[in-house]
Amino acid sequence: MDANTWPLLEQIRECLDQNDGLAEEQDRRFLRLLKIGEEFGKPGETVLGALSLKEGGTREDARHELCDVAITALVALVTLRPDAEMDFDQRLWQLVYRLQKEQVANGVDDRAFPQGKVHVTPHPLA
Structure with missing residues (x-):
């Protein structure tokens, strides 16, 4: 991570806040936490695909999905804590x-x- 990471995460949070259609901050926090769960399953699926245990997926796909999980978790953290x-x-x-x-x-x-x-x-x- 570098000096741009946290400002970029804050920009993502602001963009999501403006476009998520949620009026209640509590709903927004809850859904951001649920999104982590949704993202979490994707790396496993791509790893299975990369190992030819399931159709589709490469190791590069798995790395991208893990990045998505980390970013989603960090955006949730930014949402919860200034x-x-x-x-x-x-x-x-x-x-x-x-x-x-x-x-x-x-x-x-x-x-x-x-x-x-x-x-x-x-x-x-x-």
């Missing part, structure tokens, strides 16, 4: 820190996470 970027960053730091702590506790070489270049300390807001 400070979504901070929430996302804080949660990402928490998860990485927890994983790194678990690796060290399990005797796994901490250089293996990730590529031995990032040593994570708790996020200042965590």
Whole structure:
């Protein structure tokens, strides 16, 4: 992600808000969360297709569908929270820190996470 990611997500949210025909903010939030569920099934279908277990779908299609899931989830987050970027960053730091702590506790070489270049300390807001 780069400096344009969050402003673009906000633009998507604004566009959806203007065109979704919903008067109630609560309905809008609920439907954005349901949309994540709808998008979630698509990568699985394309992976099955890419593995020739089901007709259609390529690995590239699966990657695109996973991006759609991530974007849909982030737009929902932006809809729910005006400070979504901070929430996302804080949660990402928490998860990485927890994983790194678990690796060290399990005797796994901490250089293996990730590529031995990032040593994570708790996020200042965590």
